[in-house]
Amino acid sequence: MHQHLQLTEQGKLKHFLSIEGLNKHLLTEILDTAESFTGISEHQVKKVPLLRGKTIVNLFFENSTRTRTTFELAATRLSADVLNINIATSATSKGESLLDTIRNLEAMHVDMFVVRHALSGAAHFIAQHTAPHISVINAGDGQHAHPTQAMLDMFTIRQHKKQFEGLKVAIVGDILHSRVARSQILALNTLGVAEVRVIAPKTLLPAHVRSMGVIPLHDMSEGLSDVDVIIMLRLQKERMNSAFLPSESEFFKCYGLTETKLLRAKPNAIVMHPGPINRGVEIASNVADGPQSVVLEQVSNGIAVRMAIMTMTLGHHGGTA
Amino acid sequence: MTKILIENGRIIDPANAIDAVGSLCIADGKILQVLNPPADFTPDLTIDAKEHIVCPGFIDLSARLREPGHSHKGSIKSETRAALSAGVTSLCLPPDTKPCIDSPAVVEYIKDKAEAADYPQVLSIGALTQRLDGTELSSMFALKQAGCIAVSNAHAPLGNLLILRRAMEYASSHGLLLMYRANEAALSGKGCAHEGAMASQYGLPGIPVAAESIALAQALELAQLTGCRMHISQISCKQSVIKIQQAKKYGLNVTADVAIHQLHLSENDVRPFDSHYHVIPPFRSEEDGHYLREGLSNGTIDAICSDHQPHDLDAKLGAFPETEPGIASLETLLSLTLELTTLHRIGLNKVLASLTQKPAAILGLQAGALTPEFSADVCIFDPKLHWEVNEQTWHSTGRNTPYWQQSLIGKVTHTLQGGRLLYKFRNR
Numbered sequence: 001m002h003q004h005l006q007l008t009e010q011g012k013l014k015h016f017l018s019i020e021g022l023n024k025h026l027l028t029e030i031l032d033t034a035e036s037f038t039g040i041s042e043h044q045v046k047k048v049p050l051l052r053g054k055t056i057v058n059l060f061f062e063n064s065t066r067t068r069t070t071f072e073l074a075a076t077r078l079s080a081d082v083l084n085i086n087i088a089t090s091a092t093s094k095g096e097s098l099l100d101t102i103r104n105l106e107a108m109h110v111d112m113f114v115v116r117h118a119l120s121g122a123a124h125f126i127a128q129h130t131a132p133h134i135s136v137i138n139a140g141d142g143q144h145a146h147p148t149q150a151m152l153d154m155f156t157i158r159q160h161k162k163q164f165e166g167l168k169v170a171i172v173g174d175i176l177h178s179r180v181a182r183s184q185i186l187a188l189n190t191l192g193v194a195e196v197r198v199i200a201p202k203t204l205l206p207a208h209v210r211s212m213g214v215i216p217l218h219d220m221s222e223g224l225s226d227v228d229v230i231i232m233l234r235l236q237k238e239r240m241n242s243a244f245l246p247s248e249s250e251f252f253k254c255y256g257l258t259e260t261k262l263l264r265a266k267p268n269a270i271v272m273h274p275g276p277i278n279r280g281v282e283i284a285s286n287v288a289d290g291p292q293s294v295v296l297e298q299v300s301n302g303i304a305v306r307m308a309i310m311t312m313t314l315g316h317h318g319g320t321a
Numbered sequence: 322m323t324k325i326l327i328e329n330g331r332i333i334d335p336a337n338a339i340d341a342v343g344s345l346c347i348a349d350g351k352i353l354q355v356l357n358p359p360a361d362f363t364p365d366l367t368i369d370a371k372e373h374i375v376c377p378g379f380i381d382l383s384a385r386l387r388e389p390g391h392s393h394k395g396s397i398k399s400e401t402r403a404a405l406s407a408g409v410t411s412l413c414l415p416p417d418t419k420p421c422i423d424s425p426a427v428v429e430y431i432k433d434k435a436e437a438a439d440y441p442q443v444l445s446i447g448a449l450t451q452r453l454d455g456t457e458l459s460s461m462f463a464l465k466q467a468g469c470i471a472v473s474n475a476h477a478p479l480g481n482l483l484i485l486r487r488a489m490e491y492a493s494s495h496g497l498l499l500m501y502r503a504n505e506a507a508l509s510g511k512g513c514a515h516e517g518a519m520a521s522q523y524g525l526p527g528i529p530v531a532a533e534s535i536a537l538a539q540a541l542e543l544a545q546l547t548g549c550r551m552h553i554s555q556i557s558c559k560q561s562v563i564k565i566q567q568a569k570k571y572g573l574n575v576t577a578d579v580a581i582h583q584l585h586l587s588e589n590d591v592r593p594f595d596s597h598y599h600v601i602p603p604f605r606s607e608e609d610g611h612y613l614r615e616g617l618s619n620g621t622i623d624a625i626c627s628d629h630q631p632h633d634l635d636a637k638l639g640a641f642p643e644t645e646p647g648i649a650s651l652e653t654l655l656s657l658t659l660e661l662t663t664l665h666r667i668g669l670n671k672v673l674a675s676l677t678q679k680p681a682a683i684l685g686l687q688a689g690a691l692t693p694e695f696s697a698d699v700c701i702f703d704p705k706l707h708w709e710v711n712e713q714t715w716h717s718t719g720r721n722t723p724y725w726q727q728s729l730i731g732k733v734t735h736t737l738q739g740g741r742l743l744y745k746f747r748n749r
Contacts, residue, residue: 099638119640120524121594129638142642143524182524206521207529 005127013312015127015136018145019186027190031155033308034301040077041303050311051080055110058084059101060139061117066275067139067149070299071114074306083110098122099129106131112314113137120144120179135313143177149274150183152305154191156298157229160270164191170223170265171214172199172255173233173282174244176206180274181233189213199223200255203244220255224264232257232273232282248281257283262292270294323365324348325740326358330370330701334377335674336681336690345375347697350740355691366742368735370701376673377689378410378698378736380680382500382578383554384629384651386443387718389430390419395631395718397431400651401440403717405744407651408700408733409627411442411688413500416453417475423448423459425467432468442698442738444470444684446500449488453477458488462495470684473500473554476601482539489549498684501540502554503561504602508532513642515603519588525641528603534560541568544575552683553577555628557602559612566621576683577621579613580628581657582648584665586610586723596637596644597723600628617675618667624680625672627654631719649719652710656729659704663730697740706732 006015006022013026040046056075058068068084075082087101098117105113112135115123120142127136140146154164161167169188175181175198188196196214198205209216217223224230235251245251257271271283271293279285288295325347332355333340343356346364353359384404387395404412414431416422422431428445435443447464449472451457461472472492479485492499509532514520516527537553541564544551553565556577565577582600587607591598598604616622630647637644658676661667681689688698708714710724736744 098640117640119642121642122640124594125638125640141524142640143526145524179524182522207516207527208518208521211518212522 005124013309016147016309016313017123017127017136017138019147019150019183019190022190024190024192027151027154027187030151030305030308030312031158033312034151034155034305037304037307038301040307041300047077047079049079051075051078051314054080054112054314055108056080056082056112056114056310057105057110058082058114058139059105059116060084060086061115061122062140064116064140067116070302071139071306074303074310077303078307078310080310098125102126102130106134110134112310114139116140118142137309137313140179143179143182145183146179147183147187148302148306148309149180150187151309152298152302153184153231153272153274154187155301155305156272156294157270159297159301160294161228164188164193167193167229168195168197168227169193169229169231170197170199170227171231171233172220172223172257174204174235174239175200175209175233176204177236177239178233182212184231185212185214197223197227201245204239220261221264224261227265228269230257230262230265230269230271232271234274234276235278235282252281256281257287259284259287259290262287272298275299323740324362325366325368325697325737325742326362326364327368327370327375327699327701330373330375332356332375332691333670333673334691335670336377336678337692339691340670345691345699347699347737347740350697352691352693352695352697354693368701368742372705373701373703373734375699375701377677377691378700378738379408379654379676380684380686380689381409381412381629381651381654382552382624382626382680382683383415383580384409384412384627385417385631385647386414387631388418388434389427394633394636397434397440397443398438399716399718400629400631401435401438401443403629403649403651404440405736405738406716406733406746407627407654408702408736409651409654410698410700410736410738411444411686413444413446413470413684415475416446416448416473417477421448421453422446422464422469423451423453425463428464428467428469439743440738446470447472449474449492449499450479450484455479455484458491461492461497465495465497469497471498471500471552473502476502476504478504478506482543485540486543486547489543489547489551493547493549498550498552500552500554503533503537503540503556505532505536508535511642513599513603513646514591515588515605517588517606519591523593530558530560530605530609533558533602534564537561537564541573541575545573551575555580555583555602555626556613556622557583558605558609562612562616562621566616569621576623578624578626578680579617579622580650581625581654582628582650584610584614584617584625584661585657594641595723596639596641597648597721597725599637599641599644599646600648601646614661614665614667617661618671623675624683625654625658625675626680627651629717630721631717632721633719637721647721648723649717649721651717652715653722653724653729655702655733656731659731697737699735699737700733701735702731702733704731706730706734708732
């Protein structure tokens with residue numbers, strides 16, 4: 001179903017909603033396209049006219065300065081017009097209003113929605129109900145998917161490790177609530193890594209986590225042993241209030257990434273984090289700023305990867321300018 | 322009054338252990354004779370039921386009609402038409418209308434509307450607690466006097482176990498059946514899907530099996546303690562089947578039903594983010610489905626209900642977690658029930674008993690059987706008729722079904738209620 005929804009009949013990207021249903025060839029094409037955009041940010045004139053005349057709407061039902069900014073920068077560098085709409089989600093906001101919002105914006109002849117929403121499946125819903133000429137990019141829906149974040153992480157991994165075959169990757173922290181982790185797991189397995197481990201207490205792992213194609217572990221030293229890539233996830237503070245965890249300090253003791261724990265990994269292992277970092281909760285400052293950390297590279301790669309996905313989705317219906 | 326002869330049909334009446342081809346005679350709104358028509362019987366109307374099955378009208382333990390309070394989703398008129406077209410001649414209406422069925426006035430209102438809709442057998446289930454808020458007991462005696470067939474708190478949680486205990490004691494003092502939907506709200510939380518592989522993968526908040534089985538275990542203990550006659554509504558998992566089986570084995574007077582779609586669909590059938598699959602309790606694992614069918618087959622589960630919940634279009638338009646749960650399921654009830662006999666090899670007489678004899682016994686009704694002198698509530702169906710679920714064949718206002726535009730086998734062709742032919746299928 002995802003396949004039908006996000007791909008054209010020719011198998012090209014129409015929407016970008018989830019990694020599910022996308023094959024290795026397509027993911028590699030995204031990474032290669034992103035590669036071709038990396039130079040642009042270093043030019044004096046940081047713009048290419050690929051999406052000139054296109055209107056892209058950042059439709060954020062959930063606050064996020066970071067993700068929205070990178071999407072905005074990506075769109076601007078492709079010479080598109082960008083409209084930012086922040087709709088704070090209230091408990092009363094219902095499906096009708098979601099659909100009404102979409103209909104209203106459609107009437108303004110926009111070409112793309114970049115959607116972030118607090119509920120799983122929201123981007124799919126919009127893609128199903130929007131006009132056929134509009135592309136939808138999922139910028140995070142509930143606990144389901146955050147596929148552009150996953151792709152920029154894949155891009156960063158490929159920059160450092162050259163290939164995915166044989167890699168052992170550990171994802172540490174709140175897997176249960178993480179849309180980033182779900183998309184990363186799908187992408188890593190599609191691209192052919194050797195092993196994906198998820199490390200967390202059972203309270204922060206989905207009930208049937210093994211069915212996602214990962215090895216669940218509860219002990220950090222065991223989990224980090226011999227890995228090539230460590231992905232730390234952000235821990236939401238509210239998890240302490242709902243009996244997922246006793247305290248931040250205990251979490252840091254068990255699952256925080258310190259220099260000592262990092263020694264368990266391969267010496268050239270890279271440390272990643274989707275940001276924003278809770279220093280001293282998920283990761284010690286000296287590791288976050290240390291030589292193995294690629295956190296800031298992730299941020300700048302985010303722009304190139306989003307440029308790639310925007311041109312690829314808009315490129316296949318209506319053509320590039 | 323009209324005399325009706327239904328001839329040449331295969332008459333299946335589980336309550337009277339009848340399964341034979343023959344005639345059914347109806348006079349004065351009542352069953353007159355089965356199999357051997359009296360020599361002097363001169364019918365005003367003859368229905369040829371050749372190659373059809375003739376059985377007692379179905380009794381549905383849970384069908385929401387959306388009136389009063391949610392008339393944009395359906396009405397007593399529209400949904401009882403759907404019921405008749407599904408062969409359902411009596412149905413229980415859960416108390417979560419708006420206002421809820423916690424006063425005799427609401428029961429009267431529903432009775433009036435049902436009579437105006439020419440479907441008198443809408444059986445109101447009274448609210449167990451006032452406003453269904455789970456804290457104060459409703460006036461159960463008054464509700465019973467007004468005509469409530471049972472009491473229930475529907476999907477609304479009860480404040481604590483003491484309230485459930487008191488409610489059981491009070492309901493049983495007045496000889497009222499307590500219908501209970503087992504759900505520990507703290508464990509199901511904001512869940513919208515079975516806590517399994519599908520929910521894990523799609524990041525949907527999950528409802529663990531234990532949310533149902535823990536609440537069920539507690540309720541069974543309290544039924545034992547209080548002697549309350551309890552019926553468990555819409556179970557969904559293996560653990561519940563096992564617990565009910567044990568309770569029955571040790572002599573507890575408890576019964577249970579399952580919603581028809583739970584016997585067919587599992588989490589693996591849920592198309593990602595398709596809100597038509599959003600139901601509560603959620604579609605569970607293949608193994609749970611297997612145990613439910615096994616439970617139906619061995620008698621642990623007594624009855625099949627439709628758990629009909631029609632919705633307006635908007636209710637299902639949105640991101641999966643925010644859509645309203647429920648399926649408009651009256652009209653697919655027969656086809657899906659027949660599929661149990663073909664796909665899962667459960668006997669036809671057995672599944673028909675779970676729609677007729679068994680629910681009648683649970684409710685203590687003189688119905689669900691073709692016994693002479695019983696009201697002539699009869700369903701005639703063609704077990705081989707192929708039909709498509711679409712706007713031509715559909716009667717309910719709610720079109721929220723995962724079977725929309727699918728082809729199903731088996732269709733009710735005639736429904737008689739109180740000896741009146743109220744529905745006849747026209748292949749439009």
